[in-house]
Amino acid sequence: xxxxxxxxxxxxxxxxxAGGGAxxxxxxxxxxxxxxxxxxxxxxxxxxGDYDVCVVGAGPGGVGAAVAAARAGKRTILxxxxxxxxxxxxxxxxxxxxxxxxxxVQYLRGIADEFMRRLAKRGAAWFLxxxxxxxxxxxxxxxxxxxxDRVRSRIEDMRVAYHDFLDEAGVEKxxxxxxxxVVRDGGRITAAIVDCLEGPRAIRAKVFVDATGAAxxxxxxxxxxxxxxxxxxxxxxxxxxxxxxxxxxxxVYKENQRIYNDLYHNHRERLPENIWTGLAIGLxxxxxxxxxxxxxxxxxxxxxxxxRNFELLACYKRELxxxxxxxxxxxxxxxxxxxxRHIVGRATVDKRLVTTSAMPDDPVMPFVRQWGEHAAxxxxxxxxxxxxxxxxxxxxxxxxxxxxxxxxxLACGLCISxxxxxxKTIRMMPNCIVSGQVAGTAAALALDATKGDVxxxxxxxxxxxxxxxNHYFA
Ligand SMILES: Cc1cc2nc3c(=O)[nH]c(=O)nc-3n(C[C@H](O)[C@H](O)[C@H](O)COP(=O)(O)OP(=O)(O)OC[C@H]3O[C@@H](n4cnc5c(N)ncnc54)[C@H](O)[C@@H]3O)c2cc1C
Numbered sequence: 001x002x003x004x005x006x007x008x009x010x011x012x013x014x015x016x017x018a019g020g021g022a023x024x025x026x027x028x029x030x031x032x033x034x035x036x037x038x039x040x041x042x043x044x045x046x047x048x049g050d051y052d053v054c055v056v057g058a059g060p061g062g063v064g065a066a067v068a069a070a071r072a073g074k075r076t077i078l079x080x081x082x083x084x085x086x087x088x089x090x091x092x093x094x095x096x097x098x099x100x101x102x103x104x105v106q107y108l109r110g111i112a113d114e115f116m117r118r119l120a121k122r123g124a125a126w127f128l129x130x131x132x133x134x135x136x137x138x139x140x141x142x143x144x145x146x147x148x149d150r151v152r153s154r155i156e157d158m159r160v161a162y163h164d165f166l167d168e169a170g171v172e173k174x175x176x177x178x179x180x181x182v183v184r185d186g187g188r189i190t191a192a193i194v195d196c197l198e199g200p201r202a203i204r205a206k207v208f209v210d211a212t213g214a215a216x217x218x219x220x221x222x223x224x225x226x227x228x229x230x231x232x233x234x235x236x237x238x239x240x241x242x243x244x245x246x247x248x249x250x251x252v253y254k255e256n257q258r259i260y261n262d263l264y265h266n267h268r269e270r271l272p273e274n275i276w277t278g279l280a281i282g283l284x285x286x287x288x289x290x291x292x293x294x295x296x297x298x299x300x301x302x303x304x305x306x307x308r309n310f311e312l313l314a315c316y317k318r319e320l321x322x323x324x325x326x327x328x329x330x331x332x333x334x335x336x337x338x339x340x341r342h343i344v345g346r347a348t349v350d351k352r353l354v355t356t357s358a359m360p361d362d363p364v365m366p367f368v369r370q371w372g373e374h375a376a377x378x379x380x381x382x383x384x385x386x387x388x389x390x391x392x393x394x395x396x397x398x399x400x401x402x403x404x405x406x407x408x409x410l411a412c413g414l415c416i417s418x419x420x421x422x423x424k425t426i427r428m429m430p431n432c433i434v435s436g437q438v439a440g441t442a443a444a445l446a447l448d449a450t451k452g453d454v455x456x457x458x459x460x461x462x463x464x465x466x467x468x469x470n471h472y473f474a
Pocket of ligand 1: 079180
């Protein structure tokens with residue numbers, strides 16, 4: 001069966017393939033993905049299948065959502081642009097899972113915890129060293145006890161473990177496939193239009209989950225989103241892996257760290273521009289700023305960042321110990337964007353929820369009340385211009401996962417509704433897996449109880465189902 005051109009038109013004239021119009025943002029950075037000048041498909045699009053739940057994006061959030069929905073018995077498809085799962089964690093070379101405890105409590109559990117045990121079984125999960133080298137402490141493998149420290153894994157183990165996880169849950173994976181548009185019928189999305197290697201296809205589903213890390217699904221459907229200006233969002237970088245690195249013993253690292261700090265604070269003219277405040281072992285990366293939701297700007301940043309990595313390499317070779325013969329073995333294949341576009345939800349993780357002791361009526365994911373990091377300019381180091389902390393766990397409201405414009409769409413992971421200054425509370429991989437689990441569970445519950453209306457799910461039942469999955473409520 002095909003989805004015909006007239007179906008797109010009937011869907012309120014909303015975008016079909018590739019919304020073309022530049023969205024106009026208001027002062028708070030909120031915009032609706034305006035379809036002005038949108039391109040309509042010129043061909044009928046074959047329907048790839050009908051699903052209960054379609055999750056777009058196979059990062060930590062999307063994996064959590066797809067596994068939870070499939071385990072709840074829903075026919076679930078997971079669409080991903082790259083050929084493997086893991087999102088920014090695997091494509092930006094970030095194998096450290098931040099399980100920072102709160103007063104001795106492991107508050108990120110459920111599927112995030114399960115995934116760590118799975119990595120541990122593969123022999124690929126250790127707690128982090130405490131000497132600032134950001135390396136696995138091989139004497140402390142993750143075992144069966146509570147996870148009360150950061151966990152370091154390995155990228156390729158993560159990819160395969162995510163694959164296994166999805167396969168065992170019965171998720172249908174559709175990778176090497178890019179979401180290009182949607183079919184929208186008023187306040188519902190009825191199909192996702194994707195570009196598979198074999199050509200464009202439509203995926204029909206009852207509930208959709210936006211796990212793209214930058215609200216691409218909601219944006220392409222013309223929903224409201226929020227994108228902070230480049231100088232207010234986190235800096236971007238491209239990690240480059242060096243070899244032969246300095247022999248990364250604590251002693252050599254300490255010495256290099258001392259040299260680096262001295263250069264950074266006293267002889268900045270001997271360092272390239274826009275570099276990190278601290279030394280990263282075996283890696284080099286400065287930072288760059290721009291709009292991570294703009295192809296031209298991403299292209300500019302990519303070229304700038306890759307060139308700059310060679311300047312930094314030359315500096316390491318000149319100034320540090322053990323780098324004399326170093327070269328760049330590989331670098332991540334896209335700009336690592338730590339935060340981009342977010343949905344505008346029925347509720348938002350905002351200043352009040354983070355910086356006061358306020359608790360929402362519908363808490364679904366706990367967070368530590370700390371804010372501000374990885375500022376755009378790095379003028380203030382990682383702390384950013386707005387930073388602080390408050391005692392006590394806060395919580396993400398369920399409404400922060402529900403876009404204002406749609407009744408059958410949820411968001412999870414990095415692109416939930418959050419004000420930019422408070423992204424720190426929700427953006428790490430374990431948090432994203434957990435919010436994905438919430439979204440997948442809520443999608444299944446909506447199909448069981450509210451005809452797919454995700455905004456109407458009974459909170460008490462959602463909470464009961466999450467608690468049954470080892471989810472922690474503050
Ligand atoms: C450089 C860098 C370092 C980091 N370091 C750490 C760290 O040390 N520890 C930690 O816990 N976290 C770290 N993070 C943060 C963490 O990796 C992310 O916040 C997290 O991965 C977000 O998860 P997500 O699932 O919401 O989105 P993502 O991981 O961004 O996944 C989104 C997925 O959607 C796919 N996608 C997007 N658009 C489309 C489309 N149109 N069609 C199909 N697929 C699409 C993408 O390919 C991607 O796989 C780091 C992030 C970066 C960038």
